[in-house]
Amino acid sequence: MEQLTRFFWWCSGAHRETLEKYPAEHSKYVGIGATIFFTGLFAALSGGYALYFVFSGSLFAPLYAVLFGLLWGLAIFNMDRYIVSSINKNAPGFRQFLQATPRILLAVLIGIVIARPLELKVFDKEIRDQLRVTYLDRQRANIDTLNKAFDSKYAIELGKLAELKSERDSLEASIKTDRIKLKMETFGEKTVETSGIVGYGPYAKQRQADLEKQERYLDTLRASIRQQEAFIAQRKQFEGLLDEQLLTGAQLDSAVNNAGFADRNAALGDLKYHPDGTVNEANYWSIMFIMLLFIFFECLPVFVKLMSARDAYDIALQNQQTVDNHRSGKDRDAEIAIMDGISDTKVRQGIERQKALLYSE
Template identity: 60%
Template sequence: MKKVTDFFWFCSGAHIDTLKRYPTEHNKYVGIGATIFFTALFASLSGGYAMYFVFAGNPLAVIFAILFGLIWGLAIFNMDRYIVASISKSGTTNQQVLQATPRILLAIMIGIVISRPLELKIFDKEIREKLKTSYLNGQRSKIDTLNKTFANKYVTEINKTAELKAEKDSLEKDINRSRYILNQEVFGDKTNQTSGITGYGTYAKQKESLVVQKEQRLETLRKELAGMDAFFARRKDLDGLSDQRMFSGKQLDSLANVAGFADRNWALGQLSFKEDGTRDMDNYLAISFIGFLFILFECLPVFVKLMSNKGPYDIALQNVDETYIYKSDKTKDQDIAVTDGVHDTRVTTEIDKQKQIVTRSSIRELERHDWD
């Protein structure tokens, strides 16, 4: 437990030698250090999971995810440790809040960043279903667009085909009706269109000839329609329309499995809305609460440091800082004094030299006057 305690003290950014002298402060900094450590652990998992999707399908995806997760976790750990350690308890409450404000904003940004990949994992099943629906709708829209483009390109041929089909359908009904009348004529059924004479006579032959003509025309129409169908088949192959098919269930599963981070992030955002565009409050609140939880977890060490009373460790740490500042200022003053002393000595020596020069000059001048 001593090693665990020392490790969490290190994570909290506390001055361990000073903290050891105040047992009442031990648990507080163990809690702060543990919060920082687990925040970095979640950040590592979040960063590794995000990087895994960036390199999805690559044989080295797991290795890249582990390396990036470790680097990202250490970076978050270092920032959190600095944020908590840099908050001083020596000032007033307003000063501490003002000092902690930029650090809280940074903690909020870190919480948002590390929560998003974990939200993607938590709502993985719902995201897959949303992606499948999106891919299916996208494929349907693509096929519809190609069909509209094809129809606009070959509007004349399509209209001609529609006319031939309409004529063919009408002619088939007319042939069936003519065959029925022919049978009535042969069997001698008296109607407005038959003679009522039984047997294959002149009227029957005339009606049969009319049926044959209509069947010949029908065969011609069928050949023309077959030619148009062949034409459209060739054009669809050339335009790429024949290759387009609606995705099967296995294809949708495969697409959802290889979806990238951007697609999954978009799908997570769409979970907050219903199909009619209105807000789905259940999903929205669930996603929001998870994000708020990680943001609060990231800000918790700063809040704990702000809410805690000024303890003996904080006072001792302040005294240590003031002592080192005093020693530093005193050493600086001594260095300045030594520098000033050296300067004074150099000035005095220079003055003495000038005095000696003046004295020798004066003696020579006196001796010259005495000689005269």
């Protein structure tokens, strides 16, 4: 416990020899140091987790994540330790606040940066579901875009195919009607278009000949349609339309597992809103409260230092700094005096040498 206490003192940036003389202040600086330490720890975890998705799929992704996490955590820890320890409790309150203002603004930014990767982990299941929807929508949109571009490029060929199909459908309907009329003519049913004579007479033969002619033309139309469809299918293959297919379940799961940090971050942002664009209150405030929690946690060391009253340790530290400044001032004065003495001696020696030269002449 003693070693842990000393470690947290060091994290708080306190002067250990001076602080040991005032037991009443020990726990306060243990709390400040622990807060700074755990802020750096959360920063390391957050940075490592974020970089893991940046290098996702790489063999060395875990190693890169650990190294970057340690560097990021140490950077945040060192910054917190320096700024908290640099707040002068012996200065007036307004000046202390001015000293802490850059640190508070920086804490807000750091809190947002630290909170985001941890939010990704908290909402991991919901993010995976959102990514599946996003990837499918994106692929459908891509297929639609390719189809529109193809329709525009081959508008003439597609128009010709549509005309052939329309003519085929019309001819098939006409043949069906003529077959009914041929049947009525053969059985002697009297209508405006039939003779009413039973048997396969001249009228029936004429209708049969017209029907066979239409069927031959229908076969020609169908052959033209097949030829046109084959050409369009060949162009679709050439343009890559046939290669674009919606992902299956296994392929979609693989794409979600390999999703990078940007896609996961965008999916987390999409969770704040319903498909119709309205705000999803539950998800929105859950994500917001996590971010606010880390911002508060990041600002906590500064707030504790600002809110704490000027204590015996601060007074002793000010006195020690005054003594050190006084000693350093005396040392500088002594050094200046010594340098002045050396300079005077050199001047006198120069004058004596000049006199000796004059006497010798």
